[in-house]
Amino acid sequence: MHLFDAHCHLQDAQLASHLDDAMERAAQAGVTGLMCCGTSETDWPLLQGIARRFPGVHLSFGLHPWFVGDRSERWLDSLKTFLAGTPSAVGEIGLDHALDQATFADQETVLLAQIHLANELQRPVTLHCRRAWGRLLELLDEKGWPAHGFALHSYSGSAELVQPLTRRGAYFSFSGSITFEQNRKGREAVCAAPLERLLIETDAPNLPPAHLAEVLKAVAKIRGIQELELAETTTKNARLLWA
Numbered sequence: 001m002h003l004f005d006a007h008c009h010l011q012d013a014q015l016a017s018h019l020d021d022a023m024e025r026a027a028q029a030g031v032t033g034l035m036c037c038g039t040s041e042t043d044w045p046l047l048q049g050i051a052r053r054f055p056g057v058h059l060s061f062g063l064h065p066w067f068v069g070d071r072s073e074r075w076l077d078s079l080k081t082f083l084a085g086t087p088s089a090v091g092e093i094g095l096d097h098a099l100d101q102a103t104f105a106d107q108e109t110v111l112l113a114q115i116h117l118a119n120e121l122q123r124p125v126t127l128h129c130r131r132a133w134g135r136l137l138e139l140l141d142e143k144g145w146p147a148h149g150f151a152l153h154s155y156s157g158s159a160e161l162v163q164p165l166t167r168r169g170a171y172f173s174f175s176g177s178i179t180f181e182q183n184r185k186g187r188e189a190v191c192a193a194p195l196e197r198l199l200i201e202t203d204a205p206n207l208p209p210a211h212l213a214e215v216l217k218a219v220a221k222i223r224g225i226q227e228l229e230l231a232e233t234t235t236k237n238a239r240l241l242w243a
Contacts, residue, residue, distance in 0.1 A: 001227070001228055002030055002033075002232075003029070003030045003032065003213065003216060003234070003235060004032070004033035004034070004199075004235040004238035004239065005026075005031055005033065005035065005202050005204070005209050005212050006151060006153075006171075006173045006200060006201040006234070007037055007092070007151070007153045007173055007199075008034050008036055008037070008201065008202050008203060009037060009203070009204060009205065010023075010034065010036045010054075010204065010209075011047055011050060012205045014205040015204065015205050019050075022204075022208050023054050023209065025209075026208070026209035026210045028210070029209075029210040029211075030213065031210065031212050033058065033235065034054075034058065035059075035060055035151075035201075036050060036057050036059055037060045037091050037126055037153075038060060038061045038082075038091075038092070039062065039063070040063060040064060041070075041071065041079075044061050044079070044082050047059045047061065047082075048086060058088075058089070058242050059087070059089070060088055060091040060092065061079055061083055061088055061089075061090065061091075062079070062090050062093040062114055062125075062126070063075060063079065063093060063110055063114065064092050064093065064094070064128060065093070065094055065095060065099065065107045065111070066096065066099070068107055069106065071110070076113055076114075079114070079117065083117070083121055083123065084121070088123070089123050089124045089125065090114055090117065090118035090121075090123050090124070090125045090146075091125050091126025091128075092126050092128050092153060093110070093115070093125065093126070093128065094111060094127045094128030094132075094136075094153075095108070095129055095130075095132035095135060095139075096130045096131070097132040097135070108139060111139075112139070112143050115143075115145070115146055116144075118146050119147045122147075123148060124146065124148045124149040124242060125146040125148075125151070126150065126151045126153050127150050128154075129156070129157070133157045133161060145169060146169065149171065149241050150169055150170060150171065151170075151173050151199055151241060152165065152172055153201065154174070154175040154177065154203055155172045155173060155174060156177075158185065158189065159185075159191070159192035160192075162189060162192040162194075163192070166193075166194060171197045171198070171237060172190075172193040172197055172198060173200065173201045174186065174189075174198070174199070174200055174219055175200075175201050175207070175215065176202065176203070176206060176211070176214070178190060178215060178219060178222070179215065179217075190219055195223075195225075195233055196233070196237060198219070198230075198234055198237060199234055199237055199238055200212060200216055200230075200234050201215070216230055216231055
């Protein structure tokens with residue numbers, strides 16, 4: 001069984017002291033592909049070294065909404081340099097309305113700049129959205145969605161949003177929170193998502209990459225399909241999006 005972790009942060013300091021062991025356990029668990037997402041200017045340089053160390057790691061460079069206030073004047077030029085020099089996607093980027101409202105305008109400016117860059121370079125995107133689904137739809141319907149597909153990381157929107165987001169090019173990635181039986185909203189969204197747009201992730205270090213099998217098990221049970229079928233499908237979906 002081959003698994004693809006659609007969203008992780010292998011560069012995170014919490015993994016630094018035991019990354020080799022974590023990746024060995026992931027390989028033993030069948031995780032043969034991982035999308036490692038950058039979040040800030042300070043961690044982008046770490047990603048290339050990780051990809052060189054571990055086969056199967058794919059890279060994505062982006063400025064996360066949590067770090068828009070820390071960006072340098074030349075952040076976008078730097079991002080373009082990393083993207084142009086490495087086969088990679090754009091992300092993790094997005095909107096987060098759980099943060100101070102004073103950051104919302106900057107979040108939107110940064111998000112739109114990165115989507116424009118992704119479209120210019122013909123790259124897919126990983127989107128973070130928290131408590132901002134209405135605004136995300138409004139903003140990107142007006143300004144333009146990622147033209148080469150996008151993954152909605154740790155999808156937390158409603159089942160009702162799945163169809164309109166699918167029409168706009170979305171893939172739906174589900175993380176460890178889907179294993180909680182009380183997560184009724186997430187379970188409804190899993191059932192609503194088209195099988196050909198489903199992804200699974202650990203969001204490591206939230207979960208070790210080896211624990212992706214637990215996410216797979218939960219999603220397969222909710223959907224009523226065999227784990228092997230879901231593993232093959234989600235791996236195929238990830239490779240199609242990030243090919």
